[in-house]
Amino acid sequence: MRPDVLILGQGLAGTLLAWELERAGIGFRLVDCGHAGAATLAAAGIINPITGRRLVKSWRIGTLGPAARDTYRALEAELGVPLWRDLRVRRRFADERERHTWRDKVARGELAPYAGDAEADGFWIEHAARVDLGALLAAARARWLSAGRLRVEAFGPADLARETARHAIVIDCTGRAAAEGGRFAFVPWEYSKGEMLELAVAGLDPGVVINRRHWIVPVGAGAAWVGATHDPGLRDPRPTPAARAALEASAQDLLGAGTPFAVTGHRAGVRVTLPDKRPVAGRHPDQPHLGLINGLGAKGALWAPLLARQWVDHLQAATPFDLEVDVARFLRLPPGRSTPSASSVG
Numbered sequence: 001m002r003p004d005v006l007i008l009g010q011g012l013a014g015t016l017l018a019w020e021l022e023r024a025g026i027g028f029r030l031v032d033c034g035h036a037g038a039a040t041l042a043a044a045g046i047i048n049p050i051t052g053r054r055l056v057k058s059w060r061i062g063t064l065g066p067a068a069r070d071t072y073r074a075l076e077a078e079l080g081v082p083l084w085r086d087l088r089v090r091r092r093f094a095d096e097r098e099r100h101t102w103r104d105k106v107a108r109g110e111l112a113p114y115a116g117d118a119e120a121d122g123f124w125i126e127h128a129a130r131v132d133l134g135a136l137l138a139a140a141r142a143r144w145l146s147a148g149r150l151r152v153e154a155f156g157p158a159d160l161a162r163e164t165a166r167h168a169i170v171i172d173c174t175g176r177a178a179a180e181g182g183r184f185a186f187v188p189w190e191y192s193k194g195e196m197l198e199l200a201v202a203g204l205d206p207g208v209v210i211n212r213r214h215w216i217v218p219v220g221a222g223a224a225w226v227g228a229t230h231d232p233g234l235r236d237p238r239p240t241p242a243a244r245a246a247l248e249a250s251a252q253d254l255l256g257a258g259t260p261f262a263v264t265g266h267r268a269g270v271r272v273t274l275p276d277k278r279p280v281a282g283r284h285p286d287q288p289h290l291g292l293i294n295g296l297g298a299k300g301a302l303w304a305p306l307l308a309r310q311w312v313d314h315l316q317a318a319t320p321f322d323l324e325v326d327v328a329r330f331l332r333l334p335p336g337r338s339t340p341s342a343s344s345v346g
Contacts, residue, residue: 005315006031006167008155011040012133012300013293014173015140016308018149019075024312029167030144033154040269044196044217044225045131045301046209048089049114055101057111059278064302065127071305072131079139083132085207088116089125092212092254128209130217131301157181164289171291171311176235176270178294183287187280187294187330190273193234194298195243196227198265199251214250223264226251228298239266273297281307282327292327 005021007014010032021028047068049061058064072084093099102123105111116124144150155163155174160183163170172178179189204218216226229243244266251261274280274295284290293307306325313319323329 004028004168006163006170008032008170008172008178009174010137010141010144010150011173011175012043012137012304013175013296013307015137016071016304017171017173017293017311018144019071019140020305020308020312021315024316026312026315028149030150031153031155031163032141032150033152040133040137040300043133043194043269043298043300044215044219044227045133046087046215046217047129047131047299047302048125048209048211049127050089050091050111050125053094053098053101055098055105055111057114058299058302060306061114061302064306065129067309068131068302068305069129072136075136075140079136079143081132081135081139083136085130085132087128087130087207087209087217089128089209089211089215090119090122091125092122092210094212122212125211130209130219132219133301157183160290169283169289169291169315171293173293175272175294175296178292179272183290184284184292184294184327187327188275189295190275191233191235192271192273192297193231193236193268194228194271195239195247195266195268196225196229197244197247197251197263198267199224199226199261200264201255201259201261203259210254212250212254214247214254216251216254224261226254230298235270237268237270239268243268271297276329278324279303279307280327280330281310281325282321285328285331 004026005028007018007028007030010030014030014032018028018030047065049058049065051058069084076083106115114126116126141150160170178184200222201224202222204224206218210216214226216224218224226247229246248263255261272295279295281293282291296303310321310325314321
């Protein structure tokens with residue numbers, strides 16, 4: 001029997017989708033040409049319940065956090081590699097405004113149960129975690145190459161007609177390439193370049209992320225990452241001297257003036273986001289044989305399990321996609337903002 005689904009891209013979204021399809025017994029194949037310029041290159045895989053200068057709880061963290069943990073723990077057992085690590089975040093206040101925001105939100109109970117003990121210069125965030133995205137993608141890649149499910153090659157517009165004749169549906173998980181490819185041109189894609197540094201540094205607590213504007217996360221004995229920058233609109237995936245200088249200064253600030261470190265690597269990638277700060281999944285309104293997962297931004301480790309599960313539920317039982325992630329939401333924009341009609345999108 002021919003595979004039912006072709007997945008374009010074996011980044012985080014494609015890997016989680018393939019995993020859920022495999023568990024559900026749905027036939028699939030993947031096509032992937034590598035991860036050059038992918039946002040995953042500059043992603044630490046941090047799941048942080050409270051983020052941003054306004055100290056906002058991550059979208060649906062109360063349900064998505066435990067669900068993500070279950071997914072990655074199951075992948076650990078199946079792939080035989082450690083992926084999930086529970087963490088605490090030591091959030092240092094960037095300024096007095098942020099301190100006041102924290103005080104007001106704690107008083108109103110808005111940050112419970114994630115806001116922990118207070119300190120003079122910040123507070124603790126509980127129930128955070130890190131997913132080792134590099135280990136996940138490498139182990140999954142080896143698994144599906146060995147099983148003959150993954151083809152290592154580029155995929156262009158001319159290939160789409162051929163592949164849709166072979167598969168019931170093609171689901172595009174290529175991130176920036178999908179956004180720029182034009183097949184979902186009615187979606188108001190946004191882009192943000194992110195860069196991070198790999199560090200050699202001793203003495204860090206392996207269970208603690210330090211965060212003030214940027215973060216430092218331990219990734220192994222004597223190793224850590226600092227990042228990530230956020231440059232809206234930029235699509236050049238090459239590392240830059242300006243970002244390196246900014247991240248080195250941030251690393252010294254977070255570690256303290258007396259803590260030496262050395263830069264051992266510099267990564268960059270381009271995130272795809274949406275104006276409403278939600279990811280996107282679903283079928284093309286005029287080409288139902290074409291679907292996507294995209295817009296994971298900086299929260300891919302938290303959101304990818306949800307979107308993959310939504311696709312499986314949709315394929316098995318025709319379950320509608322959640323309205324907050326459904327690609328169709330961009331065909332119903334508010335008055336005053338124009339968009340192509342569903343019948344004209346192609």
